[in-house]
Amino acid sequence: MREPLGAIGLTLVAVVVLSAIFAGVLTSYAPSKISPTERFASPSLLHVLGTDHLGRDLFTRVLYGGRVALMIALGSTLVSLIVGVVLGLIAGYGPRWLDNILLLVFDAVKSFPTVMLALTLVTLFGPSLYAVVVVVMLVNVPGYARIIRTQTLVLKSAEHVMAARSMGASAGRILRVHILPNIIGPILILVSMDIPVVVAIEAGMSFLGLGVRPPTPSWGAILNDGFANIRDSYWIVIAGGLPIVLTTLGFTFFGETLRDLFDPRLKGR
Amino acid sequence: MTVLAVKNLSVAFHTESGRLEALKDVSFKVPANRSVGVVGESGCGKSTLINAILGLLADNGEISAGEIVFEGDKDLTRLDAAAMRNLRGQRIATVFQDPMGALNPVLSVGRQMRDIQYRSGLSKRDKDARSVAMLRKVRIPDPESRLAQFPHEFSGGMKQRIAIAMALMMEPALLIADEPTTALDATLEVATIELLKDLQREIGCSVLFISHHLGVIAELCDEMIVMYAGEVVESGTTREIFHDARHPYTQKLLACDPARLSRRVPRLPTIAGTLPDLRRRPSGCVFQPRCDRADAQCLDVPPGASIGGSHIARCWHADIPLGVSA
Amino acid sequence: MSSQDLLSVRDLHVSFRVGGLPARLAGRATEIEAVSGVSFDLQRGTTFALVGESGSGKTTLARTLNGLQPVKAGTILFEGQELQGLSDARMKPVRRRMPMMFQDPVGSLSPRLSVRSLLSEPFIIHGLSSRDLNAEVTRLLALVGLPRDFADRYPHQLSGGQARRVGVARAIALDPVLVVADEPTAGLDVSVQGEVLNLLNDLRDRMGLSMLIITHNLHVVRQIADRMAVMYLGRFVEQGETEAIFRTPHHPYTAALLSANPEPDPDKVHERITLPADVPSLLARPTGCEFHTRCQQAQARCSVDAPAPATVGDTRLTCHFPLNI
Incomplete structure (x- = not known):
């Protein structure tokens, strides 16, 4: 590969995806196994990233947290893509009145700030994995649909x-x-660049306690645990934060390289 | 005096599938106050020629040989980018097929015409007065009030006339017109040609007129060159070429023009075969694979046979006039 | 309509809405009539040409025949069936019999489809995918004179002339009776233009096709059409036999169009009729005879009275003061 950033991105993405898939092979601990005698252990051969305030192995929780993050990111992005494409095609090709109604809905949904939207949904339905998926959809679908609609109109x-x-x-x-x-190429690249955003949304909502419920492992929740116990161990914050940084960076580099390959005119902009 | 002299110009492009010779040994002159037509079909190298003159070749293209001498002393192949920019739009103006290429859709026509005169040192009022005079010359009705209008408020024919007005605003020495009438309707096409003719005489510039349309060239140009696969196959005065074409390609091209047929014919004439791959030029004469006069001699590069006067045909069999079969 | 007529159009009107709500509230004109009171007959096995400048409504007329534009008033009778107001579903069998070719040879081919897919499409759309599509593609390519291996090419790999041949092949895939061709030679080189016209003439003779050709190129009309109509601002101003009209044009607009051809002979003396001014806007049609603003024969009466259709020999025209009578 000629693009060094693309190579880094691809490597990071591969590491995250493979470690999420083979989480069960890479560690012998269970992600939610509490071990009160081993609280706040520093990294050692036994616990590569140490343990948290409940004595759970952080490396294991990071691996399984990655599984959750990727499943939510890929799943909710895929659903957003499908819904966005279908609505965009209908708005662009269908009758004018339907187009007007759909545009109004897209704009209305898009005008909500993400955090307010998340809070509202969680208030209504309670925190859950599905709340995250719905928030991601509401954030992404209007954008995808609008792009597809414009291209369809052309x-x-x-x-x-x-x-x-x-x-x-x-x-x-x-x-x-x-x-x-003829219009799906650009949107796929946009979607690949949105995956890190979705990873961040999931982490953010879980950090705030609005997303994935404990004891299911999530990078955002680990980060939150870390902040709560920062006086006892700083390893927890690192274990929660580093994968978020590396994953978003990896997907971003990967997506940008993909975009440049697809449309060389945009290179260097 | 010669405004533009292209001498033995060759242009090559480096593509993924090899080196492509888009122009090969092209030579011609544009004398002062004259119109020279370049005629040829797609793939003949017309666009490459224009871009080479304007210094706008794509990154993968290079002038591999020859020179382009402008106004007797400047070799355009050696000028730097800044010097070329100063020439373009001032001394060398261009009009293209699509007038919207020259017009900015979000600025009023008056503003754009004023912007072209940025070097004139005139006041805004004087600039506008010159714009109005120029618009009147290109027969835009009521030019004073139309200065404030935007390009989309004009019809296609008017837009092209405004583009012509803008090109001639700075009284260039050379106007390069690339198929400026192709997108226009027949009635507008002839009107635009007549307009160009009048303006050329009035301003006293030279015109290099590129077209695939033989009739347009015949009406407008004093001299012409015929291009095929990046080479000049025939050149001379328009009259010489239309009445006594000697290169087989020119003869066939003229025969193909349905405007020459005054009645319905069962089969329209065509040119059999296809353009050669410019990455693998045929040996000898470039037209030989499609030519029904080709013989062993044609495998050698033909000389530029002089027919008389300035009339030259690059063919081994240039002694056979039109209408005589081989 | 006689039994010979394949297509019979009577008093056809097609209009477009222009401007949005603001224009309507401001009381400005909100409708333009792109085709206005057009009538003609097309006989089996013949070619009819529509000639006119851009904006004359010829493309709209063709698209209306195909059902791509709704009819405002008038009738279209094709093989004895009235087409106006038919739903897409009811139009489908008609479209099979009356395919249409569009202006841009390359642009009218779907960019991501191979020539094989493009030529298979008519069969798939009309529920004939059980046929041996590969054999059909080979047959069609042979009919239009393209090598078999072109089936694996994509539109951007074709020259204009080759793409046009693919367009022709697609149009004749399902044994049509009438081909509607919008500017079939637009954007083609002169040497290729002849090939395409020869191909169309051949197919017409071999398959017994009828054709409706739309073009602004009068030379093309002369080489291919039996009858022709000249359109101006959505109306037919003159229609009749092609040769008769070329020999003696009666309408001043037809005469101007015929004389407006750049001649490939620098010594030819021009008796050119130059049309002053640009084409009027459809939003502000001139009163009386709509051509009077550009007509050199115009007299006082022309700006007031709209001329009634008249017949001179076989030619129908609308003009108060026809030429060459």
Whole structure:
């Protein structure tokens, strides 16, 4: 690979993904196993990153936390992508009144600040993994849908689409064969660059206690534990913070490289 | 006096699939106060020629040989970027097929015409007066009030006329017109050609007019060159070439023009074969693979056969006039 | 309509809404009539050409025939069936019989599809995917004179002429009766233009096709069309046999168009009729005869009275003072 940042990004992403997948092989501890005699242990051969205030092995919790973070990031991004693409295509290709209604909804949703939105949802439904997914969707879908809608509007009057209509192609076929393949590239790159944002949202909500519930491991929750017990051990903060930093950096470098490869004109901007 | 002299110009592009010779040994002159037409089909190197003259070749392109002498003393292939920028728009002006390339959609026409005169040292009022005079010359009705309007408020024909007005504003020595009438309707096309003719005479500039349309060249130009696959295959006065074309490609190109047919024919003439791959030029004459006069001799590079006067055809068989089959 | 007629259009009107709510509130014109009172017949096995400058409504007319634009008033009779107001579902079998070719040879081909997919598409759309599509693609490529291995190319790998051939192949895939071609030679080199026109003429003779050609190029019209109509601001100002109109144009606009051709002969003496001013806007149609603002024959009456359609020989025209009578 010619891009050094891309190589770093790819390596980081690979490390995070592989360690999340093989968490069970890489550690012999259970992520929620409490061991009161081993509280606030410093790193050692037994506990690579030490232990937390309940004596749980931090390395294990980081690995399983990565699993949760990635599952939420990839899952909720995928759902956002699908919903965004479908709504965007409908808004762009459908009747004008439907477009107007959808645009109004997108703008209304988008105008909520993320934190307020998260707080509202958690107040209504209580903190959970699903709250995180819903917040991510509400944050991402309007953006994706708007981009897809604009591109669809442009292509709607393109000659190759007119030609397909003149042949009698159905709206579904036109969207699937003649429009979507021509507009999906840029949005996939955007999505890959959004994954670190979603990782941060999950970590942030869990840090605030609005996301993943204990004892399920989450980087944000580990970070919170670390802050609560900063006087007893600073290892917990490092164990929670470092993976967040490395993962977001890795995905960002990776996404930017992907974008440059896809559209060389943007290079260096 | 010669305004532009292109001498033995060769331009090559370095592509992923090898070196591509887009222009090969191109020579021609544009005399003062004359219009020279460049005619050729897609892939003949017209755009590369313009870009080479303007110093705007793409990064992977290079002038591998020859020179471009402007106004007798400046070799454009050796000028630095700053000197080229000073020439463009002032001494060498351009008009393209799409007038919106020259017009900024968010600025009023008056503002844009004023901006071109940034070197004139005139007051705003004087600049506007010159703009109005120029718009009147290109037959924009009611020019005073239209200065405040934006490009989208003009029709396609008017936009092209405004682009012409802007190009000629600084009274350049050379106007390069790249298919300026191709996107216009027939009635507007002839009107624009006549306008260009009048303006050229009035301002006293030279015109290098690039077109695939033989009729347009015939109407506007005094002299012309015919390009094929990056080479000049024939050059001479417009009259010589239209009445006594000697290169087989020129003859075929003229025959293909449906405007020459005054009645319906069962089969329209075409040129069989396709343009050669410029990465692997055919040996000898570049047109030989498609030429029905080709023989063993044509595998050697043909000389520029002089037909008389300035008329030159680069062909081994340039002694056969149009209408005589081989 | 006689039994010979494949397509019969009567008093067709097509309009567009322009401007949004603000324009409507301001009481400005909100509708432009792009096609206004057009009538013509197209006989089986013949070619009809629509000629006019940009904005004359010729492309809109073609798209309306195909159902891509709604009809405001008038009738379109195709093979005995009225097309105006048909739903997309009801239009589908009609579109199979009356395919359309669009202006941009490359741009009218879906950029991410191979030539094989592009040529298979008509069969898939019309539920004929059980046919041997590879064989059909090979057959179509042969019909338009392209090598078989072109099936694996993508539109951006084709020259303008090759892309146009693919467009023609797609149009004739399902044995149509009428091909509607919008500027079939636009953007092509002269040497390639002839090839495409020869191909269209060949296919018409071999397949017994009828064609409706839209073009601004009068030379093309002369080489391909049996009958022609000249459009100005959405109306037919003159229609009749191509040769008759070329020999003796009666409408001053037709005469101006015919004389507006740049001649490939520097010594030819021009008796050119130069049209003053630009085409009027459809939002502000001139009164009386709509051509009077640019017509050199115009008299006082022309700016007041709209001329009624008249017939001279086989030619129909709308003009108070026709030429060459």
